[in-house]
Amino acid sequence: MLLWGLAAVAPILIHLWNRRRYRETDWAAMKFLLAAMKKNRRRIQVEQLLLLLVRCAILLFFAIALADISCTGGSGISGFGGPGSATHTVLVIDHSYSMAYGEQGQTRLDQAKELARRIVNEAGEGDGFTLLAMGRTAKGIISEPAFDPNDVLRELDQIEIDPGVAALDLSLSEIEGTLRMAARDFPRLRRAQVCILTDYGDVTWKEAASQTNEQLLGKIEELAVVKTFDVGQPQTTNSAIIGATQLTPYLTPDQSARFRVELSCDNASELPSQVVQMLVDGRLVSQKVVPFVDNQVVSVEMNTVFSLPGTHAVEFRLDDDLLATDNRRYIAVEVKPQLRILCLADDVPSLKFLKLALDPSDSIQSPVKVETMSASALMDIDLLSYDAVYLSNVSQIAPDEAAILRTFVERGGGLVLFLGDRVQAASYNAALAKGKEATAPLIDLKFDGPTPRGEYFLDPRQYESPLLEPFRGQQAGGLLTTPVWNYFKVTPAEDSTSQTALWFGSGDPAIVTSRYQTLSPEKEDAVATRLGGNVIVFCLPASTDSVDRSLDPPAAWTVFPTWPSFPPLVQESLSLAVASQFDRRNRELGDVFEGVIEGDPGANLIEVILPDAQTSRIEAVARDDRLFWAFDGTDQIGIYRSKSLSDGANEQVEFAVNADTRESDLSRVAMENVPSSLQPGDRGFDPAGGGQMAAVPAAVELFRYALVLVMGLLFLESFLAFRFGAAAR
Numbered sequence: 001m002l003l004w005g006l007a008a009v010a011p012i013l014i015h016l017w018n019r020r021r022y023r024e025t026d027w028a029a030m031k032f033l034l035a036a037m038k039k040n041r042r043r044i045q046v047e048q049l050l051l052l053l054v055r056c057a058i059l060l061f062f063a064i065a066l067a068d069i070s071c072t073g074g075s076g077i078s079g080f081g082g083p084g085s086a087t088h089t090v091l092v093i094d095h096s097y098s099m100a101y102g103e104q105g106q107t108r109l110d111q112a113k114e115l116a117r118r119i120v121n122e123a124g125e126g127d128g129f130t131l132l133a134m135g136r137t138a139k140g141i142i143s144e145p146a147f148d149p150n151d152v153l154r155e156l157d158q159i160e161i162d163p164g165v166a167a168l169d170l171s172l173s174e175i176e177g178t179l180r181m182a183a184r185d186f187p188r189l190r191r192a193q194v195c196i197l198t199d200y201g202d203v204t205w206k207e208a209a210s211q212t213n214e215q216l217l218g219k220i221e222e223l224a225v226v227k228t229f230d231v232g233q234p235q236t237t238n239s240a241i242i243g244a245t246q247l248t249p250y251l252t253p254d255q256s257a258r259f260r261v262e263l264s265c266d267n268a269s270e271l272p273s274q275v276v277q278m279l280v281d282g283r284l285v286s287q288k289v290v291p292f293v294d295n296q297v298v299s300v301e302m303n304t305v306f307s308l309p310g311t312h313a314v315e316f317r318l319d320d321d322l323l324a325t326d327n328r329r330y331i332a333v334e335v336k337p338q339l340r341i342l343c344l345a346d347d348v349p350s351l352k353f354l355k356l357a358l359d360p361s362d363s364i365q366s367p368v369k370v371e372t373m374s375a376s377a378l379m380d381i382d383l384l385s386y387d388a389v390y391l392s393n394v395s396q397i398a399p400d401e402a403a404i405l406r407t408f409v410e411r412g413g414g415l416v417l418f419l420g421d422r423v424q425a426a427s428y429n430a431a432l433a434k435g436k437e438a439t440a441p442l443i444d445l446k447f448d449g450p451t452p453r454g455e456y457f458l459d460p461r462q463y464e465s466p467l468l469e470p471f472r473g474q475q476a477g478g479l480l481t482t483p484v485w486n487y488f489k490v491t492p493a494e495d496s497t498s499q500t501a502l503w504f505g506s507g508d509p510a511i512v513t514s515r516y517q518t519l520s521p522e523k524e525d526a527v528a529t530r531l532g533g534n535v536i537v538f539c540l541p542a543s544t545d546s547v548d549r550s551l552d553p554p555a556a557w558t559v560f561p562t563w564p565s566f567p568p569l570v571q572e573s574l575s576l577a578v579a580s581q582f583d584r585r586n587r588e589l590g591d592v593f594e595g596v597i598e599g600d601p602g603a604n605l606i607e608v609i610l611p612d613a614q615t616s617r618i619e620a621v622a623r624d625d626r627l628f629w630a631f632d633g634t635d636q637i638g639i640y641r642s643k644s645l646s647d648g649a650n651e652q653v654e655f656a657v658n659a660d661t662r663e664s665d666l667s668r669v670a671m672e673n674v675p676s677s678l679q680p681g682d683r684g685f686d687p688a689g690g691g692q693m694a695a696v697p698a699a700v701e702l703f704r705y706a707l708v709l710v711m712g713l714l715f716l717e718s719f720l721a722f723r724f725g726a727a728a729r
Contacts, residue, residue, distance in 0.1 A: 051721060051724065055717060058717060065707045087191040087193060088127070088130070088182045088183075089127060089195060090194045090224065091197070093112050094112065095161055096134070099198075099231075100161045100325050109161060112229070115229050127147070128146060128189050129152045134198070138167065141155050144181070145189060164659065169210075175194055179194070179220065193225040194227065196226070197231060198228065199231050200674075202669045203662045203663055208675060209674065217675055226678065228679065237267040237321070238322060238666055239264070240265075241262070241263050242661040242664055243329070245259065246258075250336065250387070251306060252336060254305060254307060256305055257306060262298070263290055264295065264296065265292035265293075266295055271292060271321070273291045273292060275287055286302050288302065302316075310653075311335075313639040314332075316331075331586055332586055332639065332656040339368045339388075340371070340386045340387050341370045342383070342386045346376075350392065350543035351542070354543070355372055357561075358574060360567070378404060386408075390417075392418045393546060394422070395424055397428060401431070402432060410516065411532070411594075414536070414579075416535075419487075419540070420543070420545070421450065425447040433445055448489040448490060453485055453486060455485065457481075457484065457504070458504060467501045467569060469572060470572065482563050485558060486548050487508070488539045499514070508539070510538070513536050514535045514537075517531055541560070542570075544562065585654070587657050590632075591632075592630055592632045593630065593634065595630075595654055597620050604620040607644075609641040610638075616633060638657065639656050
């Protein structure tokens with residue numbers, strides 16, 4: 001643009017050209033005119049030269065104004081002869097929920113916004129800004145440089161707290177990408193700076209010096225000056241509900257429901273206790289005073305009774321403190337009229353021991369309803385209407401049957417297998433232990449087959465598994481004395497996610513548990529975060545009909561189904577089998593929730609009501625003879641409800657989403673673990689500089705002065721032309 005300054009020679013060229021256009025001819029009157037001109041020649045030449053210089057200066061300074069030249073104090077003119085004087089500022093605002101901590105009515109996020117406003121307001125003319133929000137993801141609010149400060153300030157004001165943990169690595173990667181984009185697409189932004197405004201929480205910054213982050217930071221420093229601003233406080237007082245768990249494995253009407261609430265406080269001397277309240281569907285049902293101990297988790301149990309079946313919203317609440325985000329914890333619970341259990345076997349009468357252990361009362365009022373059927377009917381049964389399925393000594397599982405079981409477990413149902421003398425290892429390995437392409441195995445085990453005859457015993461080791469809860473401290477409970485002469489041997493894979501809950505004395509697994517997991521659609525060998533139901537394998541039969549036919553006469557494998565240890569283990573297996581249903585309705589931020597439309601099959605439109613009362617409409621998809629719908633907008637904490645858009649439909653609680661309580665720990669990172677270029681210090685605001693950035697000197701924009709000078713020269717040229725012309729007359 002500065003090359004247009006060459007236009008300043010245009011008036012001189014025009015002057016020289018005009019001198020060559022005329023032919024000189026003498027005539028009488030010219031003698032008197034020439035005599036007069038010779039008398040005033042010097043004055044006229046000075047006047048013409050002055051006008052020529054003024055006109056050249058107008059063009060020269062106009063070109064300088066168009067070139068947008070600036071200079072910095074003490075550095076001379078920067079970028080003289082071309083563009084590149086403006087600065088690209090990347091504003092990075094930490095909006096993880098620890099930034100909601102506030103004192104004197106101002107949160108850390110408010111302080112960060114105020115500092116960011118100063119940076120924007122004190123920027124030079126022509127500077128560009130991009131704006132990133134550092135939360136669970138690195139969100140580019142202004143992805144390309146914006147040059148209107150009002151636009152930047154408007155977007156800055158709209159940043160809200162993200163109830164999650166800030167991902168530093170994602171943010172650094174996004175910063176690098178933004179800098180490279182701006183350098184490529186906006187060449188006039190030759191200088192760049194990154195301003196990170198954060199509270200230096202240990203949860204976010206403890207991995208700042210990791211190899212990945214160090215590499216990203218090195219790339220960023222090649223492109224820009226990095227500055228960080230600390231808005232945290234060295235001392236905090238925060239109480240938080242960091243967890244809430246349903247202790248009663250399954251809920252039915254008029255039965256006591258137990259919950260455990262976990263709380264903490266980082267400054268018990270300032271806040272020695274709090275009152276925790278329990279609300280069900282918005283109604284206060286219980287409250288307790290909880291004494292705190294510095295930086296220790298305190299547990300308290302709370303009870304209630306649900307009188308009606310259906311889904312209910314349970315909320316645990318503390319009084320608001322300086323960080324209100326973690327003073328609420330939500331649980332969505334499902335109260336069922338009865339728990340429906342399906343037991344399948346090749347020989348239905350052999351299920352009598354299992355049915356009795358699952359439902360000792362066998363009454364209509366029992367919270368558990370057990371149905372027994374032949375395994376051959378599996379293809380004709382709607383498994384999704386049951387909460388758990390038990391397979392007892394089923395000889396074979398066909399591929400189609402395995403697909404039905406897989407769908408059931410994928411939807412959160414519990415599957416329990418009892419292995420006996422009928423089980424064919426090859427069929428189980430093909431159907432259960434090996435998943436088809438893009439599917440995970442139902443349980444990652446190798447089914448080997450029956451063991452030789454011998455005398456075996458059960459080994460609980462340290463009683464660590466929840467299945468062994470009834471036997472802890474109960475040495476006379478019958479577990480250690482259970483008679484076993486044969487069992488079905490299984491071998492967990494080396495990288496298996498399954499866990500052994502009980503062993504035989506030989507070291508082989510006696511009970512194996514596993515949580516079904518689906519495979520990632522991108523990588524067949526990767527495990528996705530989406531979890532299904534629990535799968536439990538007993539390497540013993542659930543009846544005394546399994547016999548060792550190598551003996552004459554055949555002898556029973558075990559009397560385990562008649563032993564005192566059998567009913568408690570079956571009851572605990574049921575609790576574990578249905579526990580995954582609780583997880584299905586209690587999600588984390590960003591999870592996908594999948595619901596089922598019950599009743600009207602024509603009601604394929606669902607309205608999801610978010611915690612802030614906003615709504616989202618979703619169309620259901622027919623699959624497995626049902627209508628399913630999925631919702632992935634779980635970015636708010638609280639209770640999510642749904643409502644079918646068919647006539648007469650009512651709202652119902654669907655699921656709950658809670659904050660990641662790691663952010664409740666307001667501990668500050670040790671600065672020795674943070675790279676020096678990411679530490680706060682003299683790279684922040686210069687106290688003597690009126691708020692200007694110390695690392696980047698304030699630029700003086702010359703184009704302003706050039707434009708003013710052009711305007712002045714235009715007036716001067718007009719005045720001189722008029723004055724000299726009038727004098728000539």
